[in-house]
Every structure is written in C-alpha cells, then in structure tokens.
Amino acid sequence: MVRHLRYLAPLAIFAVLVAFLYRGLSLDPKLVPSPLVGKPAPAFSLTRLEDAAATITEADLKGKVSLLNIWATWCVSCRAEHEVLVRLAQTGKVDIYGLNYKDDRAQALRWLQQLGNPYVTNAFDADGRVGIDWGVYGAPETFVIDRQGIIRHKHIGPLTDQIVNDEIMPLITQLQATT
Amino acid sequence: MKPLIASLVLLLMLGTQPLPAAVTLESFTFAAEADKQRFKELIEQLRCLVCQNQSLADSDAELAHDLRAEVYEMMTDGNSDAEIAEFLVARYGDFVLYNPPVKPSTYLLWYGPFVLLLIAAFLLLRAVRRQKKTPEAEFSGAEQKRLQDVLGQAETDKDARI
Numbered sequence: 001m002v003r004h005l006r007y008l009a010p011l012a013i014f015a016v017l018v019a020f021l022y023r024g025l026s027l028d029p030k031l032v033p034s035p036l037v038g039k040p041a042p043a044f045s046l047t048r049l050e051d052a053a054a055t056i057t058e059a060d061l062k063g064k065v066s067l068l069n070i071w072a073t074w075c076v077s078c079r080a081e082h083e084v085l086v087r088l089a090q091t092g093k094v095d096i097y098g099l100n101y102k103d104d105r106a107q108a109l110r111w112l113q114q115l116g117n118p119y120v121t122n123a124f125d126a127d128g129r130v131g132i133d134w135g136v137y138g139a140p141e142t143f144v145i146d147r148q149g150i151i152r153h154k155h156i157g158p159l160t161d162q163i164v165n166d167e168i169m170p171l172i173t174q175l176q177a178t179t
Numbered sequence: 180m181k182p183l184i185a186s187l188v189l190l191l192m193l194g195t196q197p198l199p200a201a202v203t204l205e206s207f208t209f210a211a212e213a214d215k216q217r218f219k220e221l222i223e224q225l226r227c228l229v230c231q232n233q234s235l236a237d238s239d240a241e242l243a244h245d246l247r248a249e250v251y252e253m254m255t256d257g258n259s260d261a262e263i264a265e266f267l268v269a270r271y272g273d274f275v276l277y278n279p280p281v282k283p284s285t286y287l288l289w290y291g292p293f294v295l296l297l298i299a300a301f302l303l304l305r306a307v308r309r310q311k312k313t314p315e316a317e318f319s320g321a322e323q324k325r326l327q328d329v330l331g332q333a334e335t336d337k338d339a340r341i
Contacts, residue, residue, distance in 0.1 A: 029231060030231070032228060032271065032272055032274045033272060034271075034272065035268065035269060035270070035271070035272045035273075036270070102241070127245075128241075128242075128245050129245075132245060132246065132249060132270060133270060134270070135270040135271050135272075137228035137229055137242055137271065138228075138229060138242075
C-alpha cells in the first residue's frame with residue numbers, strides 16, 4: 001500500500017502547483033498593500049482647494065472616523081467614482097475629506113460645482129508632494145482614518161456602491177463603535 | 180599622414196569645446212560624474228508603481244518624474260542611498276525595491292530554493308543508497324533454463340539469417 005502511495009506524489013505536487021497558480025489568477029499586481037495601514041496619517045499642511053488662504057492639516061481629520069479620498073479632474077475613474085462618494089456623503093454617516101492631487105484649482109472647483117461636492121473640505125496638493133508622503137501612486141485612492149488619526153484601511157482604485165457597502169461602511173461602523 | 184591630420188583636427192575641435200561645469204541628466208544637474216552615476220544606479224534599483232515592470236529610471240509616468248525629483252533632492256541634501264530607499268519603502272512598501280529585503284515574510288523566497296535543493300539531494304542520496312543495497316537477484320532453476328533457451332534461440336536465429 002505504502003509503495004503505491006509514492007506514485008501519487010507527482011499528482012500531489014501538481015495539485016499544489018495548480019492551487020498556487022489558480023490563486024495567482026485572482027491577484028491583481030496593481031494592488032500594492034500600503035505600509036501606512038496601522039500607522040498615523042502622514043503629516044501635511046496644505047491650502048484648501050476652496051480657499052487658497054485657508055490651510056488644512058492632518059490634525060483636522062482627527063476626533064472622528066473620516067475618509068480621505070485622493071482625486072483629480074484628469075483622473076478618469078475618479079469621475080466614475082464621484083457619484084458613489086456623493087451618495088455616501090448624503091447618508092451623513094462619515095466625513096469625507098478630499099486630497100485634490102496634482103490638479104488645476106479652477107478646473108477642480110468647476111468639477112465640484114458640476115458633479116456635486118461630497119467633501120467636507122479639500123486639500124490642494126498641486127505638486128503631489130503630500131501625495132508621495134501618503135504613498136499615492138494612482139488616483140483614485142481612499143483612506144479610512146480612525147478617531148486617533150490612524151490609517152485603518154486603504155482602497156486603491158475607484159469605489160463602487162458594492163465596495164462601500166461590503167467593505168468601507170462595516171469598517172466605519174466598527175471604528176465608530178470603538179472609542 | 181592623413182590619420183595624423185585627422186586626429187590633430189579632432190584634438191583642436193575638442194580643445195575649443197567649453198568644458199562642462201556640471202554633469203546633467205534629464206533636468207538634473209550634478210556636481211560630478213560620480214554623483215550622476217550614483218543617481219542613475221539608484222533610480223535603476225527602484226520600481227515605478229505605475230508601470231510596474233519599469234524602474235524609476237525607465238518610466239515616463241508622472242509619478243516616476245516626481246519620485247526622480249524626490250530622489251535627486253534627497254541626494255543633494257546629503258542622504259545616503261539606504262536613507263532614500265527607506266523613505267520610499269515607508270511610503271510605498273518593499274515593492275519599490277527590485278531587491279527584496281531578507282525578513283521573516285521573505286524567508287521562503289530567499290531560503291525556499293535551498294530547502295528544496297536539500298530535500299532533492301536527500302531523496303537522491305537515499306535512492307542511490309537503496310539501489311546499491313538491493314542484492315543482485317539470483318535466477319531460480321526454471322528461470323535460468325528459460326534464459327538459456329531464449330539466448331540459444333536468438334543465436335540460432337542469427338545463424339539462420341547469415
């Protein structure tokens with residue numbers, strides 16, 4: 001009996017290989033896990049998109065669970081994502097902050113006027129330096145930040161209603177429940 | 180004669196060329212050739228996250244431009260290569276390094292092949308030892324006779340063909 005088992009070894013190795021390769025099929029190499037998750041939000045101080053004389057810093061995000069959404073008018077999938085953000089903002093369950101990334105102020109303001117404004121306020125990152133500190137490599141990206149200002153989750157790519165309902169909202173509810 | 184004149188002309192041309200005060204690469208200016216070389220080597224070891232199979236040196240993505248500028252600035256500020264790499268890893272993860280660091284999560288990657296090699300060597304050694312131990316099988320009387328018959332038959336066939 002044991003002697004016969006050895007002939008099954010190649011089959012077993014093949015099965016393991018298939019399992020690994022099959023898993024590889026469903027992995028997206030574009031999604032690089034952020035080392036910032038679990039760490040305090042990187043410090044920044046930028047002017048607000050809406051008011052070049054006013055500033056916003058990472059401290060403004062503290063004290064409540066919030067989202068930081070990185071967007072730009074040149075980013076095509078941001079447009080697709082925008083209505084999802086507007087709907088999420090309408091629920092009033094979470095404050096959404098925007099980081100307007102390497103954009104044109106006038107164009108960005110026009111975009112918000114035309115498509116609706118889901119943001120509490122927007123930081124205006126003209127040269128993308130703050131984006132680098134946040135490890136941004138492709139808008140849109142969305143960070144979930146807890147009360148203490150710790151990054152709890154990063155979503156890369158456009159949000160959809162399904163992602164909001166299945167991933168983002170449960171996390172927000174859970175973070176809001178803990179003090 | 181001709182090559183001599185040509186080389187003289189070349190030499191004269193070289194002489195008239197203004198000596199470069201600094202070395203440049205793209206829009207970056209370096210005090211010395213060594214700095215430029217160091218910058219080049221550094222950005223070749225860092226991955227661009229936008230077009231993932233290209234290094235920062237190769238990529239024309241917007242982010243790659245920005246990160247090259249960042250690396251250049253850090254270099255001119257006197258940061259070491261390790262500090263620059265650390266800066267990028269803190270923001271983008273180990274993925275920016277083409278050379279993955281040795282740490283618990285990459286042990287399998289670094290040492291896995293050697294473990295496999297050891298296992299293969301062990302199996303091979305065992306198989307070889309086992310083969311040696313197996314005694315030469317003795318033929319039983321009936322088998323011996325049959326062998327003779329078959330060989331004899333073959334001989335007869337051969338003779339018949341000739």
